[in-house]
Amino acid sequence: MNQTLNSPAGHQTKRLWLFGLFLLLILALLLLSLAFGSVSIPLKDIWGALIGREGVRESWVYIIQNSRLPRVLTAALAGIALSASGLQMQTMFRNPLADPFILGINSGASLGVAIAILGSGFVGGLFLPALNLGGEFSLVLAASFGAGLVLALILLVGRWVQNPTTLLILGLMFGHATSALVSLLVYFSAPERIQAYSVWSFGSFSGVNWTQLTVMSIVILAGVGLMALLPKGLNALLLGEDYARTMGLNVGLLRLIVLLSASVLSGVVTAFCGPIGFIGVAVPHIARNLFKTSNHKILIPAIILIGAAVSMAASLIAQLPGSQLVLPINVVTSLFGAPFVVWVVLKRKRGATSFNV
Amino acid sequence: MGGIKAKTRCHIVQRLTPSVLQTKALSIGYKNGGKTPKVIADQLNLQLNAGEFVCLVGPNGVGKSTLLRSVTGLQPKLDGEILMSGQRLETYHPRELAGQVSVVLTSPISVGAMRVDELTAMGRFPFTGLFDRMTDHDWEVVRETLRVVGVEKLSNRYIHTLSDGERQKVMIARALAQEPRLLVLDEPTAYLDLPGRVVVMNLLHDLASGHDKAVLTSTHDLDLALRHADRIWLMDDAGQIIQGAPEDLVLNGSFAQTFNRAGVRFDPLSGTFETQNSGSKSVFLEGVGPEVVWTRRALHRAGFAVDEEWIPGSPRVCVMPQNDIITWQVEFEGQTKTFTTIYDLLQILPK
Numbered sequence: 053m054n055q056t057l058n059s060p061a062g063h064q065t066k067r068l069w070l071f072g073l074f075l076l077l078i079l080a081l082l083l084l085s086l087a088f089g090s091v092s093i094p095l096k097d098i099w100g101a102l103i104g105r106e107g108v109r110e111s112w113v114y115i116i117q118n119s120r121l122p123r124v125l126t127a128a129l130a131g132i133a134l135s136a137s138g139l140q141m142q143t144m145f146r147n148p149l150a151d152p153f154i155l156g157i158n159s160g161a162s163l164g165v166a167i168a169i170l171g172s173g174f175v176g177g178l179f180l181p182a183l184n185l186g187g188e189f190s191l192v193l194a195a196s197f198g199a200g201l202v203l204a205l206i207l208l209v210g211r212w213v214q215n216p217t218t219l220l221i222l223g224l225m226f227g228h229a230t231s232a233l234v235s236l237l238v239y240f241s242a243p244e245r246i247q248a249y250s251v252w253s254f255g256s257f258s259g260v261n262w263t264q265l266t267v268m269s270i271v272i273l274a275g276v277g278l279m280a281l282l283p284k285g286l287n288a289l290l291l292g293e294d295y296a297r298t299m300g301l302n303v304g305l306l307r308l309i310v311l312l313s314a315s316v317l318s319g320v321v322t323a324f325c326g327p328i329g330f331i332g333v334a335v336p337h338i339a340r341n342l343f344k345t346s347n348h349k350i351l352i353p354a355i356i357l358i359g360a361a362v363s364m365a366a367s368l369i370a371q372l373p374g375s376q377l378v379l380p381i382n383v384v385t386s387l388f389g390a391p392f393v394v395w396v397v398l399k400r401k402r403g404a405t406s407f408n409v
Numbered sequence: 410m411g412g413i414k415a416k417t418r419c420h421i422v423q424r425l426t427p428s429v430l431q432t433k434a435l436s437i438g439y440k441n442g443g444k445t446p447k448v449i450a451d452q453l454n455l456q457l458n459a460g461e462f463v464c465l466v467g468p469n470g471v472g473k474s475t476l477l478r479s480v481t482g483l484q485p486k487l488d489g490e491i492l493m494s495g496q497r498l499e500t501y502h503p504r505e506l507a508g509q510v511s512v513v514l515t516s517p518i519s520v521g522a523m524r525v526d527e528l529t530a531m532g533r534f535p536f537t538g539l540f541d542r543m544t545d546h547d548w549e550v551v552r553e554t555l556r557v558v559g560v561e562k563l564s565n566r567y568i569h570t571l572s573d574g575e576r577q578k579v580m581i582a583r584a585l586a587q588e589p590r591l592l593v594l595d596e597p598t599a600y601l602d603l604p605g606r607v608v609v610m611n612l613l614h615d616l617a618s619g620h621d622k623a624v625l626t627s628t629h630d631l632d633l634a635l636r637h638a639d640r641i642w643l644m645d646d647a648g649q650i651i652q653g654a655p656e657d658l659v660l661n662g663s664f665a666q667t668f669n670r671a672g673v674r675f676d677p678l679s680g681t682f683e684t685q686n687s688g689s690k691s692v693f694l695e696g697v698g699p700e701v702v703w704t705r706r707a708l709h710r711a712g713f714a715v716d717e718e719w720i721p722g723s724p725r726v727c728v729m730p731q732n733d734i735i736t737w738q739v740e741f742e743g744q745t746k747t748f749t750t751i752y753d754l755l756q757i758l759p760k
Contacts, residue, residue, distance in 0.1 A: 300534060
């Protein structure tokens with residue numbers, strides 16, 4: 053009886069179908085991502101290559117185990133993390149344009165990387181002397197450091213800035229200030245270093261090795277785990293902090309957890325994959341439109357599935373199957389994603405998503 | 410079963426402490442980080458009982474919202490005491506307080522893809538656990554609340570498809586689902602059309618008298634407040650609050666004193682505000698019935714003082730209902746003219 057009130061039968065069945073559909077889609081994308089790239093590997097040999105069975109070409113085993121599998125897993129994890137972060141930011145700021153980077157996490161990471169790549173030119177041997185331009189792990193460290201610094205700043209400021217809009221503006225201003233510093237570094241840098249920095253800023257799911265992938269998945273699991281404790285709190289925040297407070301919620305603690313979870317999630321992705329735009333802002337909208345709800349009990353599992361699928365699809369397209377070219381991931385997400393979101397937004401009825409703007 | 414039990418228990422508590430909200434020497438305002446706080450109002454001694462519907466009225470900007478935010482714990486008080494069911498407000502755990510008082514805030518919520526029953530069920534948050542598992546009893550309360558407010562038919566509709574009036578009722582339902590002793594509303598009628606306002610005020614009155622809630626609402630709809638409230642808290646520019654039955658406040662002139670300002674006058678006879686006539690031009694009006702009432706309003710608007718006796722030299726308007734046709738006869742400067750609409754009548758009178 054309470055089930056019917058909770059969710060009319062039609063809605064529930066449709067949602068189950070959607071969940072099933074996205075699971076299938078993710079499986080299909082996984083297979084395709086393993087099969088296609090600069091060389092095509094027949095579908096029937098993929099399983100063999102995955103478990104390293106005798107008789108499968110060694111180069112295929114190597115490509116799948118050390119290149120394509122980590123790449124597709126990175127893509128899926130990054131998609132989940134960015135979507136989870138974006139959802140929390142949109143709900144907390146009750147702003148449909150909020151994305152994982154709205155508080156300047158990516159600016160912090162960019163500054164870290166910019167200092168590592170560009171700044172090393174100025175301070176000569178003093179700073180990161182062993183850094184070669186392709187050294188991914190140094191970049192991860194530099195980006196983590198930058199993102200972590202901003203995260204600490206956000207948590208600190210978030211404790212005594214009560215008004216979310218104020219926090220939003222502070223984040224924006226911080227982003228601008230950081231970008232200015234990055235521009236300054238770029239302005240005085242040698243072309244090849246600028247090139248290296250640009251490559252990082254385009255974003256990439258490649259080049260994350262298994263060790264890094266392990267670190268990344270643990271952090272993302274923790275961030276998503278934190279969010280999984282919050283569906284009730286996030287639902288309450290949809291009505292605004294005042295309502296949440298009068299419903300007996302500890303809004304201060306809630307906000308702190310949201311900030312922590314969202315910032316860690318976006319920070320870790322930026323550190324390992326670069327600043328990847330679009331997914332974090334788009335996936336929550338897709339989820340709300342498809343599942344026709346703002347209820348986070350449904351949205352959280354939904355964005356996990358949709359986020360993984362969207363990100364894997366973008367990664368697959370970026371490989372331009374059949375060619376030797378690889379596109380920057382940001383180009384793909386924006387070029388293919390933007391028209392899709394335009395379509396979703398134009399199609400929706402007034403206020404059919406979570407926020408009436 | 411659980412519902413009945415809870416209700417019985419609730420009634421016992423209410424008999425023990427009839428006063429739901431009480432303030433003693435309460436001072437409200439804003440703390441400006443170390444500097445001297447900005448005091449909006451102080452020495453407030455207010456009381457609100459179960460079953461009572463109180464309207465908080467006063468000119469714009471006197472601090473009605475600040476008072477409401479203070480007594481619901483959304484904003485810290487400056488000094489004095491706020492007692493909720495006899496216990497000091499700040500000693501409540503947030504969850505316990507949520508079971509005592511719930512709110513409907515001014516600004517409309519911006520949430521879209523959410524159904525009416527989902528939103529109402531959010532009122533059960535203080536009673537559900539971390540993952541918001543609703544028991545049968547919780548859903549029973551939600552259904553009962555939707556029925557009491559009269560929106561049970563909307564329960565599967567999406568919030569963004571509702572009219573403003575329907576949405577406001579649902580917000581009231583959500584607040585009620587918290588099963589509070591005190592319901593606080595900040596200008597719940599602000600975005601509604603006139604019939605919508607009457608419906609909401611009726612509902613609030615019923616919740617107080619029929620369901621033993623204490624209801625406190627701020628409003629700018631003075632005539633509705635005068636009609637529906639059991640008591641008025643009249644707040645003036647100095648932050649002082651006069652309490653009393655609406656009729657008492659009208660008759661002792663408090664109402665007029667608080668709201669009168671240049672060009673506007675509170676008329677205790679009609680219970681409405683009227684533009685003050687500028688005085689110089691006067692008109693004599695005679696006749697009976699509703700036509701005279703409306704003619705007088707039109708003349709007031711046009712800037713005439715309507716006299717009870719005819720002063721030589723001023724226009725003389727006579728309303729003459731003849732069978733089904735109403736005509737207005739005007740004698741002015743020796744001429745007599747007849748009109749069939751008030752609009753035409755106003756055209757010839759001297760500006």
